[in-house]
Amino acid sequence: MIGGAVFGVVIPYVAIAVFIVGVIYKIIGWANSAVPLKIPTTCGQQYTLPFLRRNIYDRFDCPQTMWETVGRMFFEIFFFRSLFRNTRFYYAPQMKYKDARWLWLFGIAFHYSLLLVLIDHLRFFMNPVPWFSSKLTDGLSLTGVFVPTLYLPGLLIVVALALLWARRLFFGKERTISLPSDHFVLILLLAITISGNLMRYFYKVDLEGVKELILCLSTFNVARAVSIADTIGPVLYIHLTLVSILLAYFPFSKLMHSAGVFFSPTRNMPNDNRVHIHINPWNPEVKGITYEQYYEMYKDQLDEIAENGYKVKPEV
Amino acid sequence: MEEQPEVVKIEQKFPSWRDMLKPVTEKDFKHGFYHYPILKRDAEYLKDYIPFGTRDWDPLDKDWKLPEDWKERFLNAFKDKLEKYRPFKLYMDICVRCGACADKCHYYLGTGDPKNMPVARAELLRSIYRRYFTKSGRIFKEWAGARELTEDVVKELYYYLYQCSLCRRCSAFCPYGIDTAEIVWRGREILNSIGVTHRFTPISIAACARTGNHLGLLPGGMAGALQSAAEDIAEITGVEIEVPINKKGAEVLFVAPSGDYFATPHWFGFMGYIMFFHEIGLDYTWSTYAGEGGNFGTFQSYELAKLLNQKIYHEAERLGVKWIIGGECGHMWRDKHQFMATMNYPLPSTLEDPVNPITGTYFENAAESKMVHIAEFVADVIKHKKVKLDKSRNDHWKVTFHDSCNPARAMGLFEEPRYVIQSCCNYFYEMPEHTIREKTYCCGSGGGNLTEEVMDLRMRGGMPRALALKEVVKKHGVNFMCTICAQDKAAFPILMEYWKLPVEIGAMMELVGNALIMKDEEQERTLDLRGNPLKRGEE
Ligand code: HEM
Ligand code: SF4
Numbered sequence: 036m037i038g039g040a041v042f043g044v045v046i047p048y049v050a051i052a053v054f055i056v057g058v059i060y061k062i063i064g065w066a067n068s069a070v071p072l073k074i075p076t077t078c079g080q081q082y083t084l085p086f087l088r089r090n091i092y093d094r095f096d097c098p099q100t101m102w103e104t105v106g107r108m109f110f111e112i113f114f115f116r117s118l119f120r121n122t123r124f125y126y127a128p129q130m131k132y133k134d135a136r137w138l139w140l141f142g143i144a145f146h147y148s149l150l151l152v153l154i155d156h157l158r159f160f161m162n163p164v165p166w167f168s169s170k171l172t173d174g175l176s177l178t179g180v181f182v183p184t185l186y187l188p189g190l191l192i193v194v195a196l197a198l199l200w201a202r203r204l205f206f207g208k209e210r211t212i213s214l215p216s217d218h219f220v221l222i223l224l225l226a227i228t229i230s231g232n233l234m235r236y237f238y239k240v241d242l243e244g245v246k247e248l249i250l251c252l253s254t255f256n257v258a259r260a261v262s263i264a265d266t267i268g269p270v271l272y273i274h275l276t277l278v279s280i281l282l283a284y285f286p287f288s289k290l291m292h293s294a295g296v297f298f299s300p301t302r303n304m305p306n307d308n309r310v311h312i313h314i315n316p317w318n319p320e321v322k323g324i325t326y327e328q329y330y331e332m333y334k335d336q337l338d339e340i341a342e343n344g345y346k347v348k349p350e351v
Numbered sequence: 352m353e354e355q356p357e358v359v360k361i362e363q364k365f366p367s368w369r370d371m372l373k374p375v376t377e378k379d380f381k382h383g384f385y386h387y388p389i390l391k392r393d394a395e396y397l398k399d400y401i402p403f404g405t406r407d408w409d410p411l412d413k414d415w416k417l418p419e420d421w422k423e424r425f426l427n428a429f430k431d432k433l434e435k436y437r438p439f440k441l442y443m444d445i446c447v448r449c450g451a452c453a454d455k456c457h458y459y460l461g462t463g464d465p466k467n468m469p470v471a472r473a474e475l476l477r478s479i480y481r482r483y484f485t486k487s488g489r490i491f492k493e494w495a496g497a498r499e500l501t502e503d504v505v506k507e508l509y510y511y512l513y514q515c516s517l518c519r520r521c522s523a524f525c526p527y528g529i530d531t532a533e534i535v536w537r538g539r540e541i542l543n544s545i546g547v548t549h550r551f552t553p554i555s556i557a558a559c560a561r562t563g564n565h566l567g568l569l570p571g572g573m574a575g576a577l578q579s580a581a582e583d584i585a586e587i588t589g590v591e592i593e594v595p596i597n598k599k600g601a602e603v604l605f606v607a608p609s610g611d612y613f614a615t616p617h618w619f620g621f622m623g624y625i626m627f628f629h630e631i632g633l634d635y636t637w638s639t640y641a642g643e644g645g646n647f648g649t650f651q652s653y654e655l656a657k658l659l660n661q662k663i664y665h666e667a668e669r670l671g672v673k674w675i676i677g678g679e680c681g682h683m684w685r686d687k688h689q690f691m692a693t694m695n696y697p698l699p700s701t702l703e704d705p706v707n708p709i710t711g712t713y714f715e716n717a718a719e720s721k722m723v724h725i726a727e728f729v730a731d732v733i734k735h736k737k738v739k740l741d742k743s744r745n746d747h748w749k750v751t752f753h754d755s756c757n758p759a760r761a762m763g764l765f766e767e768p769r770y771v772i773q774s775c776c777n778y779f780y781e782m783p784e785h786t787i788r789e790k791t792y793c794c795g796s797g798g799g800n801l802t803e804e805v806m807d808l809r810m811r812g813g814m815p816r817a818l819a820l821k822e823v824v825k826k827h828g829v830n831f832m833c834t835i836c837a838q839d840k841a842a843f844p845i846l847m848e849y850w851k852l853p854v855e856i857g858a859m860m861e862l863v864g865n866a867l868i869m870k871d872e873e874q875e876r877t878l879d880l881r882g883n884p885l886k887r888g889e890e
C-alpha cells in the first residue's frame with residue numbers, strides 16, 4: 036500500500052515539481068543576465084560586397100539576417116552542425132586530419148532515439164494516442180519475425196549510450212575531462228533505457244494500469260492513482276523512480292544544455308554588428324584622455340604638424 | 352637561434368579527474384610559459400582598472416601578497432560578471448564535456464598539457480563557480496567537480512588564463528558555441544580585481560591611453576614614420592607622395608595598428624596603404640590622437656577596451672570625417688566589428704554613410720558603425736577597375752594566405768583578402784582545408800601572448816600553422832605567407848625560424864603596393880617594396 040503510493044505517486048510528483056520549477060528558475064537566471072556584446076562566432080563568409088557571393092553554408096554559418104540566424108539555430112539543434120565539423124589534427128607527416136565525426140554520429144543516434152522514445156511514450160500520457168505517435172512507432176518497429184515487435188529506437192538508444200560512455204572510459208582526453216557527474220548521467224540514462232527495454236520484452240507489466248495511473252496523476256486524481264499504483268508490478272517502479280531521479284537532477288546538471296543551446300550568444304546572434312549596433316544595457320562611462328589634454332601634452336609636435344599644413348612630404 | 356632543440360617533444364598526459372582539480376602552482380610553472388607580473392609604473396597608471404598592481408610580487412614567489420580580502424573581492428567580481436554577462440553565466444552551466452573542443456586548441460596540440468584543452472581551461476573557473484554559486488557544488492563538493500578557492504587556485508588561473516590567445520577556434524567546434532575566449536576574458540577581469548595581471552598588455556594599454564598608440568609613439572614620431580615611408584616609396588617608385596595627417600575635413604579617417612608604423616614586415620604594408628590611397632586620390636587623413644587601431648584592452652577588460660577604442664570616434668568627430676577605414680590587424684577587427692560601436696553608442700552624429708567616393712559603392716555591411724575594413728575597401732576599388740595592377744611584379748612570391756583568427760571567426764572576412772591577393776599575384780596556393788578560413792589556427796602569439804617570456808609557448812602554439820605551411824612549401828614551393836594581422840607579422844618571422852621554414856611574412860597591402868601601377872610612375876619598377884629585384888614571369 037505505502038510502496039505503491041510512494042513510488043507511484045509521491046516521488047513522480049515531487050520530481051516533476053522540482054523539474055519544472057528548477058528549469059524555469061535556471062532559465063530566468065540566464066535571461067536576467069545582460070548580453071553586453073554581440074559576439075557571434077562566424078564560420079562562413081560575411082555579408083559583403085555584391086560581387087563576393089555567399090553560398091548556402093556561408094549564409095547559415097555566418098548569418099546576417101534574422102532568418103539566417105534562425106536557420107543556423109535550426110541546424111545546430113536538429114543536426115548538431117558544429118559537431119559535424121569535428122575533424123582532428125594529428126601529427127602525421129602528411130598533415131592529414133582524421134575525421135572525428137563519430138561523436139556526432141553517436142550524439143545524433145542518442146538524441147534522436149531519445150526523441151522517438153519520448154514520442155512513443157505519448158501512448159501512456161494521452162488518450163486517445165496521437166496519430167503521429169502510433170504511426171511513428173509502427174514505422175520504426177520490426178514486426179513479424181520477432182515476437183513481440185522490436186521498437187528500434189529503444190534499442191538504439193542503449194547502444195548509443197553505451198558508445199558514448201565507452202568514449203569516456205577508454206579515450207585519454209575524454210576520460211580526463213569527465214567528471215563523476217558525466218558518468219552519472221550516462222549510467223542513469225542507461226539504467227532507465229535498459230529497465231524500459233526489460234519491461235517491454237521480458238518482465239511485462241500491465242500497460243492499461245500504467246496508462247491509467249499516469250492519466251490519473253496528470254489530472255490530479257490522487258486517490259484513484261494511489262489505489263491503482265498498488266496493482267502494478269515492481270519493475271515499473273524501478274523505471275519510474277529512475278526517471279524521477281533524472282527529472283529532479285535535470286535542472287542542476289549539464290542536461291540544461293538542452294535549454295541553454297537556445298541562449299548561446301555565439302550562435303543565436305546575427306553577424307550584423309556594423310549594420311545594427313547592439314546596445315549594452317550597462318555600458319559604463321570610461322574617462323580617457325581627451326584631445327584637449329593630449330594637445331596640452333604634445334603641443335609642440337602637434338603644432339609642427341599643423342605648421343606643415345597637416346601633411347608630411349618625403350625629403351629626397 | 353642555435354640553442355633550440357632539434358626535436359620538440361610533446362608529452363601527452365591524461366590525469367584523472369581528481370588530479371585535474373588540483374591546482375598547478377608556482378612550483379610547477381615552467382619557463383617560457385608563465386608571464387611576468389604587471390609593472391608598477393603601469394599599475395600606478397591603470398589603478399582605477401587594475402587595483403593592487405603596485406605591490407611587490409612575482410609569479411614564482413610562494414606568497415603573491417594578495418590583498419587581505421582577496422577572496423571576497425574575487426567572489427564579488429565573479430558574481431558581478433555572472434550578472435553582467437549572459438554568455439559567461441550560460442557557459443558556466445551548459446558544457447557537457449563532450450570533448451569536441453579539446454584538441455582544437457593550438458596550445459593544447461603544441462604543449463600536450465591537459466589543462467590547455469579549452470574545456471579544461473574553462474573548468475578552472477567552472478569548478479569555482481560550482482563551489483560558490485551552485486547548490487550541487489556546495490553539497491557534493493569535489494564529487495560535483497567543485498573546488499575551494501585558494502591562493503593556489505589563483506596561481507593556476509593566472510598561469511592558464513594567460514596561455515589562451517582568445518582565438519575562439521574552440522568555439523567554432525563546440526555544439527553550443529561555448530566561447531572559451533569569453534570565459535577567459537571574464538577570468539582575466541576577475542583576476543584584475545585582485546591585482547593579478549601580467550606584464551605585457553598593461554604596458555601597451557597604459558601607453559595607448561597616454562599617447563594614443565600601443566608603442567607610445569609621440570605625434571612627431573608618427574609623422575616621422577609616415578615621412579620615412581614616403582621616402583622609401585619615392586626611392587623605389589620615383590613617386591613623391593604627400594601624406595595627410597591630422598587633416599580636418601578629410602572625407603575618411605584611416606586607422607592602422609601602430610605596429611605598422613615601425614615594425615618589419617609591417618612596414619611594406621604601411622607603404623602599400625600610402626601608395627594605394629594616393630593612387631586613387633582618396634581624400635583621407637592619418638591621425639596621431641587616434642593613431643592606434645589595435646586594442647590590447649580587449650585582452651583585459653571591457654572598461655580597458657573602451658578606454659582605448661573611444662578615441663577613434665572622438666577623433667572622427669573632431670576631424671569631421673564622414674567615415675573610417677581600418678587597417679590590417681586581427682584583434683583590432685574583433686574590437687572594431689564586434690565591440691567598438693556598442694561600447695561607444697551613440698556614435699557622433701557628424702559621421703555619414705560609408706560610400707566609397709571612388710566607386711560609389713555603399714558599404715552596406717558597415718552602415719551604422721561607419722568603419723570599413725581595408726580589404727573590403729581595396730577589393731571594391733579593384734573590382735571597379737579603378738587601379739591598374741601588374742601581377743607579374745609579385746612573381747617572385749609564391750603566396751599563401753593565413754586567415755587571422757579574429758577577422759575569420761569574429762567577422763567572416765574570408766573572400767575579400769583573397770580577392771585582393773589573387774588580383775595582385777599570379778601564384779596563390781591555399782593551405783590544407785582544415786587549417787584555413789573558420790578553422791584557421793592561431794599564430795600562437797595572440798591574445799596578449801606576444802611577449803618574449805612565453806616564447807616556448809608561442810613556438811609550440813604555432814606548430815599546427817607551421818606544419819600546415821610546411822605542407823604547401825613542399826608541394827608548391829610557397830615562399831610568402833600573407834596575413835592581415837599586425838601580431839601575425841610580428842610573430843611569424845620568429846616562428847619560421849623556429850620551425851625552419853624558408854617563408855617570408857608580409858601584408859596584403861604589400862602585395863598591392865608591389866602590383867600597383869601608379870600614374871606618375873615614369874620608370875618601370877625594378878625593385879619590390881622590400882628592395883628585392885623583381886623577377887617577372889620566372890617560374
Ligand atoms: C534541444 C535539445 C537538445 C540538444 C540540441 C542537445 C544537444 C546535445 C549535444 C550536441 C551533445 C554533445 C554530443 C554528445 O555527447 O552526444 C549532447 C550531449 C548530451 N545530451 Fe543532449 N541535447 C538536447 C536535449 C537533451 C535531453 C532532453 C537530454 C536528456 C536527458 C540530453 C542528454 C544528453 C546527454 C546525457 C549528453 C552527454 C553525452 C555524453 O556524456 O557523452 N540531451 N546534447
Ligand atoms: S565542445 Fe563545448 S560542450 Fe563540448 S566540452 Fe568543449 S566546451 Fe564543453
Ligand code: SF4
Nearest residue numbers: 456515516518519521
Ligand atoms: S580561444 Fe583559442 S587559445 Fe583559447 S582555449 Fe580556445 S582554442 Fe585555445
